[in-house]
Amino acid sequence: MGNSLPKSPQIAPPHTQNQHQQQEELQQPGGGESEDESGEFTCEICVEPAPKSEKKFRNGDKCHHPFCTDCVAKYIRVEVEDNNSGRVRCPAFGCRHELEPMECAEVVGPALFVRWCDVLCESAIVGMERCYCPNVRCNELIVNECGEMAGKSKCPNCKEMFCFECKRSWHAGFTCEESGEHRDGADVAFGRLVEQNKWRRCPRCRHFVELMEGCPIVRCRCGSSFCYRCEVLVDKPWCRCMTSSLRHCRVWCYRMCILILFLNFALLFWLWGIKKHKRINK
Structure with missing residues (x-):
């Protein structure tokens, strides 16, 4: 018996290999479109x-x-x-x-x-306060991420100011209830002046009042007295917002008194120690 030479493997032409590969891809799930x-x-x-x-x-x-x-x-x-x-x-x-x-x-x-x-x-964003920009050319969705009471806001897209409460363009110097009323250019300019100078309105007659200096309890021309800080009608020469600040002052004064007493006791103890030391030396 003679030894036989091993047969060399048959290599298919390149175009034949490509055809076989395409057929296998078609047969595989997800590899090309199936029949x-x-x-x-x-x-x-x-x-x-x-x-x-x-x-x-x-x-x-x-x-x-x-x-x-x-x-x-x-x-x-x-x-x-x-x-x-x-x-x-x-x-x-x-x-x-x-x-x-x-x-x-x-x-x-x-x-x-x-x-x-x-x-x-x-x-x-269910549960979060949101609104759309009142600008008809923008209509961007805006979300109150802070969770605080939002009033004057600025649209991040068109950069125009609007009111987050009434969902209208910003009404400088006017309330949300008055924002729907028709106003001319003079009213808009006056509202901006009110916002710039921080004028207050009488809670009874709704007239604007400017406080130059003095007590925050002002008297309007209609005869009513109100607090210039919080715009609340008062019948006394003080307001609740003032009492809260006074309460804070009282707490501060109480702490200062305690500190002064502590320093006085420390000073007396130091003087007593000096006198005792002198007696011992004599």
Whole structure:
């Protein structure tokens, strides 16, 4: 018996290898379109055959179902606009996945996509005080993240001032109840002057009063007395806001008295020690 030489492996041409690789990718799950996805299918929403040019709806890498794009777009529009829901679940029976807005952007169009994102943002800030910029050219969503009482605010987008309480443009010198009234340019300029000089209004007749100096309890021309600090009617020569400040002064004076007494006792003890030391030396 003679020894036989081993056969050399047969190498296929490069174009043949590429064909085999493409066939293997088509056979692998997720590697290219399968025959079922590229063929005809019946939409499970409208129960009508889809055209050959249309592909099945894919929710990214989460799920894909035999839905036509028109039906999916209508389904999302109903959930977002009518039900005001940002978390849209897949319409397939038994599917628990949620639709991804970025994956459905081409299906729903730019207008519905923006509305969908707005609803998602609103649902994410539930319980927080929010409003939209009253500027018709801006309409930016603004959130009160501090949680404090917000009044005069500035839109971070258009940089215009507005009132967070009444959701209107800033009404300098006027209350929120008066912000809806029609005012000319002179009223607007006067309101800015009031805000600049920090004038106060009489809580009874609503006239503006300016305090140059002196006691904060002022008397209006209507005969009523009010506090220039807190704009509260008073019938005494002081106000509650003044008593609170006086209370703070009393606490401060009490602490100073304790400190002075402690220093006096320390000084007496030091003098007594000096006298005792002199007696011992004598």
